[in-house]
Amino acid sequence: MQYAELYKNELLENVIPFWLKHSKDEEDGGFYTCLDRFGNVYDTDKFVWLQGREVWMFSMLYNNVEKRAEWLEMAEHGAKFLKTHGKDDEGNFYFSLTKEGKPLIEPYNIFSDCFAAMAFGALHKASPNPEYEKLARDTFNNIVARQYNPKGKWSKAYPGTRNLKGFSLPMILCNLSLELEHILGPDKVNEFLPTVIHEVMEVFYQPDKGLILENVYEDGSFCDSFEGRLLNPGHTIEAMWFIMDLAVRINDKKLIDQAIKITLRTLEKGWDNEHGGIFYFLDVNGHAPQQLEWDQKLWWVHIETMITLAKGWKLTGNAECERWFKIVHDYTWKNFRDAEYGEWFGYLNRQGEVLLNMKGGKWKGCFHIPRGLYQLWKIFEDFNHEVADEQQSVLNSAS
Amino acid sequence: MQYAELYKNELLENVIPFWLKHSKDEEDGGFYTCLDRFGNVYDTDKFVWLQGREVWMFSMLYNNVEKRAEWLEMAEHGAKFLKTHGKDDEGNFYFSLTKEGKPLIEPYNIFSDCFAAMAFGALHKASPNPEYEKLARDTFNNIVARQYNPKGKWSKAYPGTRNLKGFSLPMILCNLSLELEHILGPDKVNEFLPTVIHEVMEVFYQPDKGLILENVYEDGSFCDSFEGRLLNPGHTIEAMWFIMDLAVRINDKKLIDQAIKITLRTLEKGWDNEHGGIFYFLDVNGHAPQQLEWDQKLWWVHIETMITLAKGWKLTGNAECERWFKIVHDYTWKNFRDAEYGEWFGYLNRQGEVLLNMKGGKWKGCFHIPRGLYQLWKIFEDFNHEVADEQQSVLNSAS
Numbered sequence: 105m106q107y108a109e110l111y112k113n114e115l116l117e118n119v120i121p122f123w124l125k126h127s128k129d130e131e132d133g134g135f136y137t138c139l140d141r142f143g144n145v146y147d148t149d150k151f152v153w154l155q156g157r158e159v160w161m162f163s164m165l166y167n168n169v170e171k172r173a174e175w176l177e178m179a180e181h182g183a184k185f186l187k188t189h190g191k192d193d194e195g196n197f198y199f200s201l202t203k204e205g206k207p208l209i210e211p212y213n214i215f216s217d218c219f220a221a222m223a224f225g226a227l228h229k230a231s232p233n234p235e236y237e238k239l240a241r242d243t244f245n246n247i248v249a250r251q252y253n254p255k256g257k258w259s260k261a262y263p264g265t266r267n268l269k270g271f272s273l274p275m276i277l278c279n280l281s282l283e284l285e286h287i288l289g290p291d292k293v294n295e296f297l298p299t300v301i302h303e304v305m306e307v308f309y310q311p312d313k314g315l316i317l318e319n320v321y322e323d324g325s326f327c328d329s330f331e332g333r334l335l336n337p338g339h340t341i342e343a344m345w346f347i348m349d350l351a352v353r354i355n356d357k358k359l360i361d362q363a364i365k366i367t368l369r370t371l372e373k374g375w376d377n378e379h380g381g382i383f384y385f386l387d388v389n390g391h392a393p394q395q396l397e398w399d400q401k402l403w404w405v406h407i408e409t410m411i412t413l414a415k416g417w418k419l420t421g422n423a424e425c426e427r428w429f430k431i432v433h434d435y436t437w438k439n440f441r442d443a444e445y446g447e448w449f450g451y452l453n454r455q456g457e458v459l460l461n462m463k464g465g466k467w468k469g470c471f472h473i474p475r476g477l478y479q480l481w482k483i484f485e486d487f488n489h490e491v492a493d494e495q496q497s498v499l500n501s502a503s
Numbered sequence: 504m505q506y507a508e509l510y511k512n513e514l515l516e517n518v519i520p521f522w523l524k525h526s527k528d529e530e531d532g533g534f535y536t537c538l539d540r541f542g543n544v545y546d547t548d549k550f551v552w553l554q555g556r557e558v559w560m561f562s563m564l565y566n567n568v569e570k571r572a573e574w575l576e577m578a579e580h581g582a583k584f585l586k587t588h589g590k591d592d593e594g595n596f597y598f599s600l601t602k603e604g605k606p607l608i609e610p611y612n613i614f615s616d617c618f619a620a621m622a623f624g625a626l627h628k629a630s631p632n633p634e635y636e637k638l639a640r641d642t643f644n645n646i647v648a649r650q651y652n653p654k655g656k657w658s659k660a661y662p663g664t665r666n667l668k669g670f671s672l673p674m675i676l677c678n679l680s681l682e683l684e685h686i687l688g689p690d691k692v693n694e695f696l697p698t699v700i701h702e703v704m705e706v707f708y709q710p711d712k713g714l715i716l717e718n719v720y721e722d723g724s725f726c727d728s729f730e731g732r733l734l735n736p737g738h739t740i741e742a743m744w745f746i747m748d749l750a751v752r753i754n755d756k757k758l759i760d761q762a763i764k765i766t767l768r769t770l771e772k773g774w775d776n777e778h779g780g781i782f783y784f785l786d787v788n789g790h791a792p793q794q795l796e797w798d799q800k801l802w803w804v805h806i807e808t809m810i811t812l813a814k815g816w817k818l819t820g821n822a823e824c825e826r827w828f829k830i831v832h833d834y835t836w837k838n839f840r841d842a843e844y845g846e847w848f849g850y851l852n853r854q855g856e857v858l859l860n861m862k863g864g865k866w867k868g869c870f871h872i873p874r875g876l877y878q879l880w881k882i883f884e885d886f887n888h889e890v891a892d893e894q895q896s897v898l899n900s901a902s
Contacts, residue, residue, distance in 0.1 A: 138790075146790040149728060199659070207661040258659055260598070262606040329548060330865065391537075391545040392859035396796035396850060399858065451795060454852065459798065460791035466729065 105491050108484035114441075115477035120165070122446035122463065123470040124178065127158065132204050134185030137469040140462050142445050147465075148203035152190055154469030156197075156219030159183050161470050163226035165478070179227050186220060187239060195246050200466075212258035217247050218276045225284045240287050244280070251277075268319040268331055271339065274303035278346040282353075297350055304343055305362060313388060314369040316340040330394045335386040337374030338405025341367050345412040345479075348419065364416040368424050371409070371432075376401075379455050380435050382409060400459060401452040403468065406436040407476030414483045430492060448473050504890050507883035513840075514876035519564070521845035521862065522869040523577065526557065531603050533584030536868040539861050541844050546864075547602035551589055553868030555596075555618030558582050560869050562625035564877070578626050585619060586638060594645050599865075611657035616646050617675050624683040639686050643679070650676075667718040667730055670738065673702040677745040681752075696749055703742055704761060712787060713768040715739040729793045734785040736773030737804025740766050744811040744878075747818065763815040767823050770808070770831075775800075778854050779834050781808060798853040802867065805835040806875035813882045829891060847872050 126143035127135045129150075137154040138147035162179035166172065189205030191197045196211035197220045211217075221243040228236035250256070251273055261267075281288065281296045288296075307324035308316045318334040321327050344363040351359035374382045381401035387393045409432050416425035439456045440448040442463070450468040451459040464470075525542035526534045528549075536553040537546035561578035565571065588604030590596045595610035596619045610616075620642040627635035649655070650672055660666075680687065680695045687695075706723035707715045717738065718730040725731060743762040750758035773781045780800035786792045808831050815824035838855045839847040841862070849867040850858040863869075 140790070146788075147727075147729060198661070202664060206664045208664050210659050210661055212659050257656060260609050260611050260657055262597070262609055265601060265605045265607050328546075330546060389545075391539070392861040392864060394865050396799060396858070399852075400795060453798070455854075459795070462791040465791060466793050 106484065107489050107491055108481055108487075110491055111477045111481040111484065115474055115481060116169075118441075118443075118446050119448070119474050119477060123158065123161075123474075124174065127464070127470060128178065128181060129185075129203065132185070133181065133188070134201075134205070135182055135469070137464040138462070138466070139447075139464040141442065141449075143463065146462070149208060149466075150185070150201045150203065150205070151466055151469070152186070152197050152199055152201065152216040153213075153219050153467070154464075154471070155182055155186050155190065155201075156216070156221075156223040157469055157471035159186060159223035160219065160226045161474055163223070163230045164475075166230045167226065169478070176230055179223075179230060183223060183227050183236070186223065187235070190216075190220060195242055196250075197243070210258065212255055214247060214250055214254035214273065215276065217243050217250075218280055221247065222280060222283050225287055229286055237287055240284055244284055244288065247277075247280075266327065266329065267322050268327055269322055271304075271308045271316065271318050271336075271343070274300055274308070275339070275343040275346065278304060278343065278350065282346075282349065297354070301347065301350060301359070304347060305359070305366075309366065314366070315373065315388065316343070316366060316370070317388065328389075330387075333387045333389055333391065334393065334395075335370075335373070335388050336384070337370050337382050337386065338384070338402065338408055340370045341374075341382075341412045342404075342408035345408070345415050348412070348415050352419070360416075360419055363412075364420060364422055364425060367409075367412050367416060368428065371428055376454065381439070381452070381454075381456060382406060382432075399454040401439070401454070401456060403440050403448055403450040404472035406432060406440060407472050410436060411476055411479045411483070414480055418483055418487045434492075505883065506888050506890055507880055507886075509890055510876045510880040510883065514873055514880060515568075517840075517842075517845050518847070518873050518876060522557065522560075522873075523573065526863070526869060527577065527580060528584075528602065531584075532580065532587070533600075533604070534581055534868070536863040537861070537865070538846075538863040540841065540848075542862065545861070548607065548865075549584070549600045549602065549604070550865055550868070551585070551596050551598055551600065551615040552612075552618050552866070553863075553870070554581055554585050554589065554600075555615070555620075555622040556868055556870035558585060558622035559618065559625045560873055562622070562629045563874075565629045566625065568877070575629055578622075578629060582622060582626050582635070585622065586634070589615075589619060594641055595649075596642070609657065611654055613646060613649055613653035613672065614675065616642050616649075617679055620646065621679060621682050624686055628685055636686055639683055643683055643687065646676075646679075665726065665728065666721050667726055668721055670703075670707045670715065670717050670735075670742070673699055673707070674738070674742040674745065677703060677742065677749060681745075681748065696753070700746065700749060700758070703746060704758070704765075708765065713765070714772065714787065715742070715765060715769070716787065729786075732786045732788055732790065733792065733794075734769075734772065734787050735783070736769050736781050736785065737783070737801065737807055739769045740773075740781075740811050741803075741807035744807070744814050747811070747814050751818070759815075759818055762811075763819060763821055763824060766808075766811050766815060767827065770827055775853065780838070780851070780853075780855060781805060781831075799858060800838070800851040800853070800855060802839050802847055802849045803871035805831060805839060806871050809835060810875055810878045810882070813879055817882055817886045833891075 126139050129136055134150050134155055135158045136145045140146050159179050159182040162175045166175040189201050197216035198207045198211050199209035199213045199216055221240050224236045224240035278300045281293050285293045318336050319331040344367045347363045348360055382405050384400050384402055385393045385395040385398040413425045413429035416422050417429055439452055447463040449458050453459045525538050528535055533549050533554055534557045535544045539545050558578050558581040561574045565574040588600050596615035597606045597610050598608035598612045598615055620639050623635045623639040677699045680692050684692045717733040717735050720726050743766045746762045747759055781804050783799050783801055784792045784794040784797040812824045812828035815821050816828055846862040848857050852858045
């Protein structure tokens with residue numbers, strides 16, 4: 105079997121049907137994301153990150169795969185809930201809502217806004233509507249306005265003592281600006297890109313270490329503290345495929361090579377040689393990280409890494425990308441996938457065993473796995489490679 | 504060997520020397536708590552919880568064990584840093600400070616104040632000083648004033664949608680009011696106790712489940728959400744020895760029995776039958792908790808449980824307390840203790856292996872282990888029991 109076929113089938117036959125079947129709240133609108141292994145709802149709170157991401161996912165499938173009415177209907181269903189209940193009077197998106205849509209957690213987290221903007225942007229492409237367009241544009245502008253103080257009054261850092269900036273926002277902006285190009289226009293995106301690329305590849309990237317740090321001083325220098333020493337290998341590697349997409353757009357071969365170099369260096373540092381899989385967090389100096397979950401293996405880390413490696417392999421033929429891709433593919437497919445009840449597990453312990461017996465929760469929804477499967481399908485669609493024999497046997501025994 | 508002797512030796516020969524030797528910052532004052540396995544400082548930030556707790560610990564030893572000048576000097580050293588740098592103009596204690604004492608994280612966390620009040624209260628007993636007395640009293644009053652909105656402007660909960668209250672604060676107030684009795688006076692403490700006991704044993708305790716929940720609605724009812732379903736077995740069991748201390752004080756035998764009943768029920772629910780040890784978090788309905796570290800084994804959970812079981816065993820002769828005490832003692836001594844480099848490890852994975860190779864960090868300092876060893880020494884001082892043979896052999900092989 106070809107990789108392209110494998111990923112396409114998994115997306116369309118195992119993963120998307122799970123969300124279509126289990127995540128729609130027919131009573132109050134929006135999506136359930138707290139779904140156990142079998143798809144039963146175990147908690148009804150609605151987390152705005154995941155509401156936005158699921159709207160985006162179904163819109164994207166409708167835009168790029170096939171004009172299936174049930175996909176568009178699913179996206180519209182989520183968007184209706186999000187625009188009715190999702191934001192406060194200033195247009196800031198809450199972090200979470202009750203089943204009925206009442207605000208639960210205040211808009212302290214700007215990524216709620218990022219995923220809402222992505223959602224309305226993609227849905228506007230699927231089903232043009234000035235209201236969606238305005239929501240996407242206004243929310244994007246609000247994110248840009250809030251970017252230097254994203255937590256606002258909820259920030260617990262005492263001003264001035266240790267001003268750090270985080271990697272997440274420039275990284276998401278990389279991806280978001282491309283996602284909203286049909287709304288922002290190419291000029292705006294082109295104006296935006298050099299700064300974002302500079303931030304990721306020069307400010308957060310530390311040449312002496314060959315690694316990207318999660319938090320740096322405002323001038324990009326290293327801060328010797330828990331936050332400053334933090335490595336998030338999955339985050340770095342995910343950002344590298346956003347960078348490769350931008351590099352392809354601006355036709356910058358050197359930028360692709362640099363992204364591959366950082367990916368491979370991060371993977372060597374982040375791979376668990378004892379049990380396999382990629383660590384969630386590490387301290388760059390090898391100290392104990394403050395995150396107790398540091399040694400766990402997370403779904404998004406692994407599928408995002410597969411995307412980056414597959415893109416690197418395809419774009420340059422790099423043999424290390426190919427070798428690592430096959431290793432990560434095998435680990436991921438074997439440990440995360442649930443052939444029996446659909447979708448994939450999200451959280452494994454260091455040993456690769458299921459840590460949380462569920463398919464979705466507060467942070468895992470209909471996003472990384474289907475987006476990754478789609479990306480991988482498309483990468484391999486005109487880049488034909490057979491799935492290795494060992495992999496075939498894993499598949500056969502699992503289904 | 505008797506248990507009393509075992510705990511006394513461990514406290515005075517293995518644990519306290521570790522902190523005396525490694526934790527004092529001679530340059531800027533206060534204590535380092537981020538110490539690796541060998542006692543080397545790997546981070547210099549100063550977390551106010553742990554600054555206060557170490558001042559309390561050395562004061563308590565001076566008050567209750569022996570008038571050693573180095574213990575009092577250590578407590579005064581920490582107190583000086585804490586009173587100079589620890590609080591804002593309104594008397595709220597910051598969460599953390601730099602090595603030099605500059606504020607890093609704002610006073611969003613009222614437990615900083617709780618441990619500061621405990622520190623100055625105990626130090627005032629060791630070395631009477633109107634300034635310490637005033638700091639303890641003012642801080643206590645500030646905690647009481649803030650108790651219904653402890654996070655203040657840093658609270659992320661949208662007001663009114665789901666008003667929950669947490670178990671931590673009433674539980675700490677149980678202990679804190681007794682700790683400050685020499686300052687507050689017995690009348691104030693007697694006035695305070697019935698409310699605190701009622702909160703712990705009737706509001707947070709759920710009779711239908713036989714368990715204490717970490718968060719309940721303001722009227723004490725169950726909230727079916729991640730927060731509302733949360734069990735923290737170590738927290739419940741720790742609170743039960745505070746309750747037993749209060750029960751002894753007010754000579755309430757029924758209250759002791761009820762505390763033992765809750766302890767044993769919590770232990771049956773929280774014990775890991777597969778790998779041993781007590782889980783950190785559980786969902787009361789058996790769903791996936793949101794805490795990824797739920798299956799880890801933490802130092803404080805285990806030593807606090809030993810205290811509660813030993814008190815229950817001594818106060819009532821309850822055979823289940825004795826049986827469980829021996830089980831938890833064996834697990835804890837075997838897995839957490841570091842006979843080679845002093846002090847105990849803090850964080851084990853589910854399998855009982857060391858997860859973080861350190862002795863202190865952002866949350867672990869000079870507190871639970873030495874306080875627990877002191878408590879256990881005193882419990883067994885006039886309650887003679889031989890350490891079981893298997894335990895002796897563990898000790899011999901380890902040292």
